Amino acid sequence: MWQLTWILSFLPNWFWILLLIGSIASVILSRFFLVYKLPMKIGGAIGLILSVWMLGAASNEAKWEARVKELEEKLLVAEQASKQINTEIVEKVVTNTKVVQGKAKTIIEYIDRWNTKEVIVEGPERIKREEVIKYIEMCPVPAAIIDAHNAAATLNKAAEEPKK
Amino acid sequence: MKYIILSLAVFLSACSTTVPVKQKFPDAPKELFEKCPNLNIIEPGKTAITDLLKTVVSNYALYYECSIKQEGWTDWYGEQKKNFDKANEK
Numbered sequence: 001m002w003q004l005t006w007i008l009s010f011l012p013n014w015f016w017i018l019l020l021i022g023s024i025a026s027v028i029l030s031r032f033f034l035v036y037k038l039p040m041k042i043g044g045a046i047g048l049i050l051s052v053w054m055l056g057a058a059s060n061e062a063k064w065e066a067r068v069k070e071l072e073e074k075l076l077v078a079e080q081a082s083k084q085i086n087t088e089i090v091e092k093v094v095t096n097t098k099v100v101q102g103k104a105k106t107i108i109e110y111i112d113r114w115n116t117k118e119v120i121v122e123g124p125e126r127i128k129r130e131e132v133i134k135y136i137e138m139c140p141v142p143a144a145i146i147d148a149h150n151a152a153a154t155l156n157k158a159a160e161e162p163k164k
Numbered sequence: 165m166k167y168i169i170l171s172l173a174v175f176l177s178a179c180s181t182t183v184p185v186k187q188k189f190p191d192a193p194k195e196l197f198e199k200c201p202n203l204n205i206i207e208p209g210k211t212a213i214t215d216l217l218k219t220v221v222s223n224y225a226l227y228y229e230c231s232i233k234q235e236g237w238t239d240w241y242g243e244q245k246k247n248f249d250k251a252n253e254k
Contacts, residue, residue: 071185078251082190085243090193093236097229104225111214111221140211149216153203153223 008054009061016054023047187251190244196237200230 026044030037114132121129203223206215 150205
């Protein structure tokens with residue numbers, strides 16, 4: 001049935017207003033024409049119903065089109081906001097990751113200094129480093145502790161389901 | 165009866181309206197899809213406490229990197245939901 005509405009919707013709005021006025025006039029004037037009384041009444045009634053219906057449909061269509069346009073504008077704004085959110089989140093993730101990696105690198109470099117005997121610092125820091133180096137040389141970590149560490153570091157493998 | 169059906173069809177056709185607007189689900193940034201790496205283990209044969217400490221430090225770093233990504237997902241969902249709700253409110 002929508003095809004009928006679609007075809008009729010090509011007619012301009014003024015046509016339906018004109019038909020409405022004409023139909024009302026036809027119904028009113030029908031009483032003055034004895035010969036054409038019935039055809040004028042029937043034609044007027046049909047025209048009245050059709051024009052009111054089409055004007056209603058056009059008004060409904062216009063209302064929906066306005067809503068669609070409004071929604072499209074809202075979605076466009078939301079899409080742009082969504083892209084902005086993504087950019088901000090990526091920037092935050094990348095920056096924070098770089099900070100963490102940088103700090104970890106600094107700590108590892110600091111630990112690496114204990115692996116060399118060429119201590120170039122003086123004062124209490126030198127004493128501290130020498131103590132640490134001495135401790136490292138004298139106390140190797142037992143294999144059991146390393147195994148326990150490695151077992152803990154690979155805990156996720158236990159959670160993985162065996163492949164069938 | 166057939167006139168009633170026909171007239172109903174004609175009148176109801178005015179109510180048929182399709183809304184050709186679809187909201188696209190937003191794409192998450194590819195940085196958030198990176199999997200958290202496995203933790204480092206101490207290589208066999210290394211017994212110095214510094215090796216143990218370095219591995220622990222790098223594992224802490226891996227945890228925090230992963231935590232940043234997880235936080236990123238939480239922020240992404242929260243912000244996108246707010247944005248979605250704002251677009252859909254009447």
